Amino acid sequence: MSSELIHDTDAHRYVLKIDGKLVSAADYTVNGDRISFTHTFTDPRQRGAGFAAQVVDFAIDDIERNAPDAKVVPMCWYVAKWFDQHPEKSGLLAA
Numbered sequence: 391m392s393s394e395l396i397h398d399t400d401a402h403r404y405v406l407k408i409d410g411k412l413v414s415a416a417d418y419t420v421n422g423d424r425i426s427f428t429h430t431f432t433d434p435r436q437r438g439a440g441f442a443a444q445v446v447d448f449a450i451d452d453i454e455r456n457a458p459d460a461k462v463v464p465m466c467w468y469v470a471k472w473f474d475q476h477p478e479k480s481g482l483l484a485a
Contacts, residue, residue, distance in 0.1 A: 395448040404449040406441055414441035416449050416469065424484055425453060426463040446472045450479060461485075 393413075396405045406414040414432040418425050427449070432442045446469055453460055461484035464470040473483060 395444065397449070397452055404445050404452070406445045406448075408436075414445045416442070416445045416466070418449075423460050424463050425457070425460050427466045427469040430466050430468040442468055443472065450476075450482065453482065 392409055394407045396407065397403075398405055402418050402420065404416045404418075405412060412433070413436050415430070416427055417429040417431075418427045420426075427446075430442050430446065450462070450472075453462065460482075462469075462473075462482045463484045464473055473479060
């Protein structure tokens, strides 16, 4: 089983594919220095295995690395919950 985490900049989406199939994704929009996560999805047959967490971990690491001045707006409940579980990343949140 091969897994691949991708930042699809054209689609404004972070994606997890397993064996070439979409398993989970986090969609976002950009407004200036704000990155708003609007929707997180996991294939219903794959839920409960931590795939959404992998995508959000990857997305937040990517933002920290490649857009250090950006602030995150967690419009999606899952991303908001992720930040609740990772208070060490709260500095990335928009005021």
